[in-house]
Amino acid sequence: MFLSRTLLKRHSVLPGFDLALGFTVFYLCVIVLIPLSAAFLKTFTLTWPQFWDTVTSPRVMASYRLTFGASFAAAVMNGFFGLIIAWVLVRYEFFGKRFVDALVDLPFALPTAVAGIALTALYAANGWIGQFLAPLGIKVSYTPVGVFVALTFIGLPFVVRTLQPVLEDLQKELEEAAATLGASRWQTFTRVLFPIMMPALLTGFALAFARALGEYGSVIFIAGNMPMVSEITPLLIITKLEQYDYAGATAIAVVLLVVSFVMLLAINLIQAWARKRQGG
């Protein structure tokens, strides 16, 4: 009561705060909350044991392992190489830089199915890249490795694009100061630069990870979709829908949603903690 009154009465420096907040809440409800709650509502037609059986059946469990595992691995990979790409794009001038910069966004724009077909063709045993890997006994297309490759592809822009503005804001003076105080290159990177980049890197990682969890189009072509081996969770959701099992499909979807929300929340908390430790 007291809280709400003060909240409403308090004059903000920003004009139109009430209206803006009202709009924000309304908009989020319509665009995000209501569609997502519809997914939850569909699952309520299941009893608790039915729900539990659906989301923990061995085939579904195998798909979680693949989906979460490959998404995590792809996000880690993107975190590492995305950082390097962002660094190069911000720090160096070279011929065709604009072109490379634009190239980074391509996975955003490309229909994922097209990416999937292209990657499968490249990495199949008779493909451009696959033909060199096949003699080494490395199979990519139609294996979990292929899933990882596809998820890495679609996740890359997230890390690069979140890191770029931060790297651009980095002041040269910081490095110069560090150098003056006798820090080595490596120390400057780990003690001065990396902590500043860390929150953005985590955000990029989280976005790439979340994107990978829900990815369907590109993965479906390269995975081979072998039960218990290379079936991703979104495929099992589609499978349930093909059986007209709406409740079962949304049950798995809800698990995916809840787990990714918890993970995103955790990463947000780490980020907030990192920022605080850094002193804003």
Next chain:
Amino acid sequence: MKTAAVTRRAALAAVASSLLIGAAPAALAAGPTLLNVSYDVAREFYKNYNPVFIAYWKKTSGEDITINQSHGGSSKQARSVADGLEADVITMNQANDIDFLHTQGNLVPADWAKRLPNNSAPSTSTSVILVRKGNPKGIKEWADLGKPGVSVVIPNPKVTGNGRYTYLAAWGSVIKSGGDAAKAKDTVTKIFANVPVFDGGGRAATTTFAQRNIGDALATFESEVPLILREFGGDFDVVYPSTSILAENPVSVIDKVVDRKGTRKQAEAYLKYLWSDEGQEIVAQHNLRPRSEKVLAKYAKQFPKINLFTVDEVFGGWTKAQKDHFDDGGTYDQVIAAAKKR
């Protein structure tokens, strides 16, 4: 701040996509408009059939009619109609996708299949086997696909009608030759143990087999074979097993929609005309087996005579076949579990 670039982009994408959905083309022509909701590979067939029907309808009733097509995976299409896509007619490759419209929202009566001749299916196809030139693995029958050392590409039966028909064809061929369910299951298990890739669609499976060079054999619809040969050249032979399944392509008017829109007359005529000589001719030209004996005789060379059994005959109808075999925990799941242990 840091995420600004990404979130702005995401927001733009969301706005753009919602605009596109809102801007779906409205029919501008006068006269009634029919929407035919159909499965994926029927796209070319109806593209050729529609103008023929439009001309026929103009001649007989004087009315200008517009026909819109919507294509996609068959179960997905059925779900869209159940969820409110205003389809006047639905044309599928599997009866249970139309049965679903009866159980879900009572959009069609339970006996929809009895309203038109031949189970309401104006065309059929069957599952056949495509092998590499010269048939090096000597594949002649469904059971040969289960031999050790053979690798066969089959579209995922969990998500494609094509894959389901292949599975049922192999199962039914054992039953028709006097085997029991246990023997059928054993045969099918051996076949599915030899599958290296489960693609999400028939065309994707074709790409895997023909372009990526994976597998000794590809199980697919007979109607797809000429397209594959045309697209990928003559590196393949077609094997007609002695026994296979009759894949019927059923059609129905969506009663709830046509009664509300007042398009029942046109919608019924549209479907009925599929059985006309002109309609059956287009059926045959698209490599689908026509129902008309006359047209079938004309295209006899294109459709070799083999023993065909129906889903009703061996599996007690599509709804039962789906439940017994393909729903979670059904025999297909058991087959896959057993195949993995081999």
